[in-house]
Amino acid sequence: MLRQTEGSQAVARTVAMCRPEVICAYPISPQTHIVETLSDLVRTGELAPCEFISVESEFAAMSVAIGASATGARAYTATASQGLLYMAEALFNAAGLGLPIVMTVANRAIGAPINIWNDHSDTMSQRDSGWIQLYAETNQEALDLHPQAFKLAEALSLPVMVCMDGFILTHAYERVDLPDQDQIDAFLPPYEPRQVLDPAEPVTIGAMVGPEAFSEVKYLAHAKQIQALDLIPEIAAEFAGMFGRDSGGLLRAYRADDAETIVVALGSVLGTIEDTVDELRDQGVKIGALAIKSFRPFPLEEVRAALAHAERVVVLEKALAVGIGGIVSANVRMALSGIQLHGYTVIAGLGGRPITTASLHTLFKEAIADELQPLTFLDMNWEIVQRELDRQRMDHRPGPHAENILRDIGIVAARSH
Amino acid sequence: MFQVRIHGRGGQGVVTAAEMLSVAAFIEGRHAQAFPSFGSERTGAPVVAFCRIDDKEIRAREPISEPDAVIVQDPTLLHQVNLFDGLGPDAYILINTERTFQELGMGDFVKQFRPERLLTVPATELAREHLGRPIPNAVLLGGFAALSGLVSIDSVAQAIREKFSGRLADGNVAAAEAAFEFVRAEMQEVTHA
Amino acid sequence: MPYQQIKFYQAGSFVVGNRLLEPEERSVQAKMDRSNSLTSGHRACQGCGEALGARYALDAAMRATDNKVIAANATGCLEVFSTPFPESSWQLPWIHSLFGNAPAVSTGIAAALKVKGRTDIRVVGQGGDGGTVDIGFACLSGMFERNDDVLFICYDNEAYMNTGVQRSGATPPAARTATTKPVGKEPGNVFGQGKSAPLIAMAHEIPYVATATVSDLRDLEYKVERAMELRGARYLHIFVPCPLGWGSASNDTIRIARLVKETGLFPVFEAEHGEVVGVSKIRRQVPVEEYLRPQRRYAHLFKDPPRTDVIAHIQKRADRNIRRFGLLPDENDSADLPGHATDAAGGPGSPPHPDETSAAAILAESHEGAT
Numbered sequence: 001m002l003r004q005t006e007g008s009q010a011v012a013r014t015v016a017m018c019r020p021e022v023i024c025a026y027p028i029s030p031q032t033h034i035v036e037t038l039s040d041l042v043r044t045g046e047l048a049p050c051e052f053i054s055v056e057s058e059f060a061a062m063s064v065a066i067g068a069s070a071t072g073a074r075a076y077t078a079t080a081s082q083g084l085l086y087m088a089e090a091l092f093n094a095a096g097l098g099l100p101i102v103m104t105v106a107n108r109a110i111g112a113p114i115n116i117w118n119d120h121s122d123t124m125s126q127r128d129s130g131w132i133q134l135y136a137e138t139n140q141e142a143l144d145l146h147p148q149a150f151k152l153a154e155a156l157s158l159p160v161m162v163c164m165d166g167f168i169l170t171h172a173y174e175r176v177d178l179p180d181q182d183q184i185d186a187f188l189p190p191y192e193p194r195q196v197l198d199p200a201e202p203v204t205i206g207a208m209v210g211p212e213a214f215s216e217v218k219y220l221a222h223a224k225q226i227q228a229l230d231l232i233p234e235i236a237a238e239f240a241g242m243f244g245r246d247s248g249g250l251l252r253a254y255r256a257d258d259a260e261t262i263v264v265a266l267g268s269v270l271g272t273i274e275d276t277v278d279e280l281r282d283q284g285v286k287i288g289a290l291a292i293k294s295f296r297p298f299p300l301e302e303v304r305a306a307l308a309h310a311e312r313v314v315v316l317e318k319a320l321a322v323g324i325g326g327i328v329s330a331n332v333r334m335a336l337s338g339i340q341l342h343g344y345t346v347i348a349g350l351g352g353r354p355i356t357t358a359s360l361h362t363l364f365k366e367a368i369a370d371e372l373q374p375l376t377f378l379d380m381n382w383e384i385v386q387r388e389l390d391r392q393r394m395d396h397r398p399g400p401h402a403e404n405i406l407r408d409i410g411i412v413a414a415r416s417h
Numbered sequence: 418m419f420q421v422r423i424h425g426r427g428g429q430g431v432v433t434a435a436e437m438l439s440v441a442a443f444i445e446g447r448h449a450q451a452f453p454s455f456g457s458e459r460t461g462a463p464v465v466a467f468c469r470i471d472d473k474e475i476r477a478r479e480p481i482s483e484p485d486a487v488i489v490q491d492p493t494l495l496h497q498v499n500l501f502d503g504l505g506p507d508a509y510i511l512i513n514t515e516r517t518f519q520e521l522g523m524g525d526f527v528k529q530f531r532p533e534r535l536l537t538v539p540a541t542e543l544a545r546e547h548l549g550r551p552i553p554n555a556v557l558l559g560g561f562a563a564l565s566g567l568v569s570i571d572s573v574a575q576a577i578r579e580k581f582s583g584r585l586a587d588g589n590v591a592a593a594e595a596a597f598e599f600v601r602a603e604m605q606e607v608t609h610a
Numbered sequence: 611m612p613y614q615q616i617k618f619y620q621a622g623s624f625v626v627g628n629r630l631l632e633p634e635e636r637s638v639q640a641k642m643d644r645s646n647s648l649t650s651g652h653r654a655c656q657g658c659g660e661a662l663g664a665r666y667a668l669d670a671a672m673r674a675t676d677n678k679v680i681a682a683n684a685t686g687c688l689e690v691f692s693t694p695f696p697e698s699s700w701q702l703p704w705i706h707s708l709f710g711n712a713p714a715v716s717t718g719i720a721a722a723l724k725v726k727g728r729t730d731i732r733v734v735g736q737g738g739d740g741g742t743v744d745i746g747f748a749c750l751s752g753m754f755e756r757n758d759d760v761l762f763i764c765y766d767n768e769a770y771m772n773t774g775v776q777r778s779g780a781t782p783p784a785a786r787t788a789t790t791k792p793v794g795k796e797p798g799n800v801f802g803q804g805k806s807a808p809l810i811a812m813a814h815e816i817p818y819v820a821t822a823t824v825s826d827l828r829d830l831e832y833k834v835e836r837a838m839e840l841r842g843a844r845y846l847h848i849f850v851p852c853p854l855g856w857g858s859a860s861n862d863t864i865r866i867a868r869l870v871k872e873t874g875l876f877p878v879f880e881a882e883h884g885e886v887v888g889v890s891k892i893r894r895q896v897p898v899e900e901y902l903r904p905q906r907r908y909a910h911l912f913k914d915p916p917r918t919d920v921i922a923h924i925q926k927r928a929d930r931n932i933r934r935f936g937l938l939p940d941e942n943d944s945a946d947l948p949g950h951a952t953d954a955a956g957g958p959g960s961p962p963h964p965d966e967t968s969a970a971a972i973l974a975e976s977h978e979g980a981t
Contacts, residue, residue, distance in 0.1 A: 004443035006436070021725040022718060051721040055714065056752030063711030063749065067682060067718025070705050073725055075718070093707050168478050173436045173451040175443055197703035197719065199678045199731055206683075206706030207693035271476030356479045 007139035008033035014143040016047040017184040020076040022068035024053040028083040030166035031106040058083035062090035069099040072196040081108035095130025100153035106166040113402040117352020124319040132160040133296040135266040144247030165268040225297040250299040252291040259288030265316045276360040303335035312342035318349040348378035418471040425490030428460040430554035435466035440576035441568040442470040513540040548588030559593025563600035645672040652699040653691040657860025659850030660765040670831035674838035684712035684737025687772040710745035713753040716760040739766040739780035754814035757842040767852035775855040792910030815884040816843040823849040825868035857906025869901040874928035877935040
């Protein structure tokens with residue numbers, strides 16, 4: 001059913017239709033609307049049977065999900081940014097134990113400096129946790145990915161996080177086609193756990209594993225993610241068959257078949273990128289885009305196949321690996337090993353800085369002219385950076401960076417006496 | 418694509434206004450996208466929300482820098498915040514105020530725009546009258562419907578009823594309809610002048 | 611706690627043998643069909659108090675629930691010695707997740723059971739003192755506050771034993787650990803430290819809080835069974851000597867547990883909804899020295915010259931417990947406990963006892979900078 005609604009609401013309602021049995025969540029911007037809606041649905045009985053637990057921290061949230069999932073209940077939680085970090089230990093634990101928990105992450109920057117706006121630094125920081133990571137471009141895709149995520153998680157016994165851009169998607173009102181309960185029930189059967197805590201058949205879960213077997217157990221998680229490379233497109237195809245639209249999958253190419261320049265990105269920025277691609281195509285530029293939807297597992301072969309014919313690849317990413325540069329681009333580069341082409345990494349949108357068509361126009365034109373540096377920071381104010389670096393060098397006690405810079409750009413008016 | 422930017426202060430329902438406008442467009446079978454500017458929300462602080470309306474899927478995600486219309490919910494923002502950034506000569510401007518543009522100190526400013534597209538409406542007063550509360554957001558949408566013809570007043574009314582219920586809905590709809598009539602009358606005056 | 615007249619008991623230890631009791635009063639461990647939830651073959655040290663306590667506690671839980679228990683274990687000695695890959699000593703469904711989340715995992719298990727309509731299956735969360743009062747504390751408090759249907763058991767050996775005997779939030783004053791060595795002006799653990807998890811649990815007003823030691827195993831079993839009669843958040847704090855970490859003889863474990871109770875240093879009691887409802891009286895009070903001497907972690911107090919000031923302070927803590935909980939017979943009238951009706955001197959929030967004030971003054975002088 002078509003509705004004009006907030007992204008968070010759409011996701012929450014769809015998650016509810018997936019019949020989660022235990023929802024445990026801790027509030028953090030910008031995920032709050034999702035859990036608030038789910039809490040309401042449990043209270044009114046619309047979502048039943050379901051236990052909604054308000055936990056005391058994100059670490060507790062993931063831990064409660066672990067306990068619930070191990071006992072055979074379909075478990076769900078949602079978080080962002082600092083919350084994701086706070087549960088980091090539990091993330092690795094859940095993946096290592098093979099528990100099919102599904103979690104929505106409303107992508108948000110990680111501090112310091114504290115920042116509530118969107119970028120991908122949170123989920124990127126947990127890319128090695130063993131969780132499958134799927135990135136949504138639109139709110140429609142965000143909601144569609146959740147039933148797919150449960151199905152995928154439970155088929156593999158591996159947890160899945162659905163990443164959607166905080167505020168940009170979570171707080172945006174747009175038209176979505178909400179599925180109905182019967183459709184979801186037909187698509188997603190009840191959870192059949194592969195391991196379960198049951199007095200009738202006692203098992204020990206979480207024993208220590210020494211050098212003699214750790215490698216093998218760890219490899220299993222990797223093996224499951226490799227299996228996911230086949231299963232993700234299968235589930236997406238099944239979803240398309242049942243719901244009549246493409247959502248999910250490993251990646252999606254846009255006007256890339258004959259493109260000489262291909263822009264690679266994840267998440268909602270692809271909308272703006274595609275608008276810019278269309279404008280440049282109208283000017284005769286052979287440019288296209290590639291949306292990566294499954295970041296973990298990383299579809300090396302598929303990315304290679306999609307990009308191999310291009311002359312240049314621009315990876316636009318919303319996270320920075322401090323000390324080296326791009327994260328997505330490093331993965332893309334791995335997919336392209338052995339192939340000669342111009343590769344550019346563009347770091348953009350950190351901490352919620354808007355990515356505009358105007359800036360992208362300029363950026364893509366520079367890329368096409370091969371005038372870009374290998375590592376570019378889009379719309380960076382280098383003067384401010386330089387002034388702060390000078391301050392650090394010249395002052396013996398320059399003070400905190402953030403305050404200095406904010407004062408520099410005129411946001412902080414007060415001065416110390 | 419038509420792009421609307423709504424300015425106000427925290428607590429005045431600026432974000433809700435954008436959302437309702439998007440719902441009105443949806444009711445008419447169009448695509449619409451509404452989102453806030455994501456500033457730290459504090460009561461009284463300047464807030465911006467955006468609404469894009471189109472007949473095909475909207476892919477852009479950036480803030481609206483070149484709006485086709487600006488709605489100003491709080492005139493105290495004038496001269497404090499650059500409310501009119503990016504507006505072209507054919508833009509629509511609707512300001513919530515009892516005063517005229519001259520009285521607001523915008524006499525020269527308005528000369529660059531089309532007079533029938535720059536209007537004021539005392540939305541807060543209408544809200545007090547019909548709703549009992551000085552919340553102008555839904556009211557302004559009624560005025561905007563008249564000003565731009567982008568959405569019909571019926572769609573606006575329906576959008577209001579989806580968001581609110583009972584007396585709150587009734588009051589808002591009545592106020593919005595009053596604003597619609599007010600602006601329509603104002604437009605006729607301007608065109609005949 | 612139920613009482614029964616006994617004619618014969620072991621002199622000195624006052625222990626009553628199973629044969630002297632009615633069959634239904636006998637220990638779960640006396641039965642051939644006991645569940646052996648923690649079965650033999652685990653790698654605990656000789657004389658481990660925790661292994662003893664866990665075996666008794668879980669078998670009692672199994673009996674009380676018709677063998678329907680799921681256990682969540684924190685990282686620590688119990689988890690490590692019970693599951694040396696590729697073996698497991700657990701004969702019930704058991705999960706180990708992380709160090710700090712056993713209470714939260716327990717909450718999750720209980721929630722899943724509730725959703726599935728299987729509340730006949732009960733949940734036991736367990737961990738050591740480190741996992742309970744330190745790293746797991748927020749999760750524990752959250753579980754209490756929500757009144758989740760979990761019995762959480764803390765096996766308190768008063769330090770992080772598994773990692774090499776480092777100080778925890780439960781380490782008592784003056785005790786030696788790897789991070790509180792007997793060097794410098796303040797030998798051993800600094801005074802004023804040590805969270806009372808049972809009192810904090812009581813402050814949450816949960817249905818049941820109890821303490822026990824491995825010197826009275828039937829009392830321990832009774833408390834587990836009592837806890838299983840109730841629903842909601844329940845907490846059991848068990849004092850378990852650690853021969854390795856404490857430097858005590860491996861055959862002294864039960865004796866030391868008895869001494870800690872008989873000195874008054876470890877009050878043994880039950881509380882419901884924040885009010886003490888039962889106390890295990892001291893049979894024959896002993897001075898704290900008798901408890902401290904058999905443990906090399908206190909050996910630095912008995913050098914030449916002995917630290918009589920420290921020992922006196924430890925004695926004061928014991929005396930305060932005796933007064934607070936009414937641990938000596940015929941002293942209930944003047945007992946002051948959190949939640950008790952009477953509020954005589956010595957209770958929380960009331961003016962300090964004169965003795966305490968002077969002890970505090972002594973400490974303030976002799977332990978500059980100690981918090």
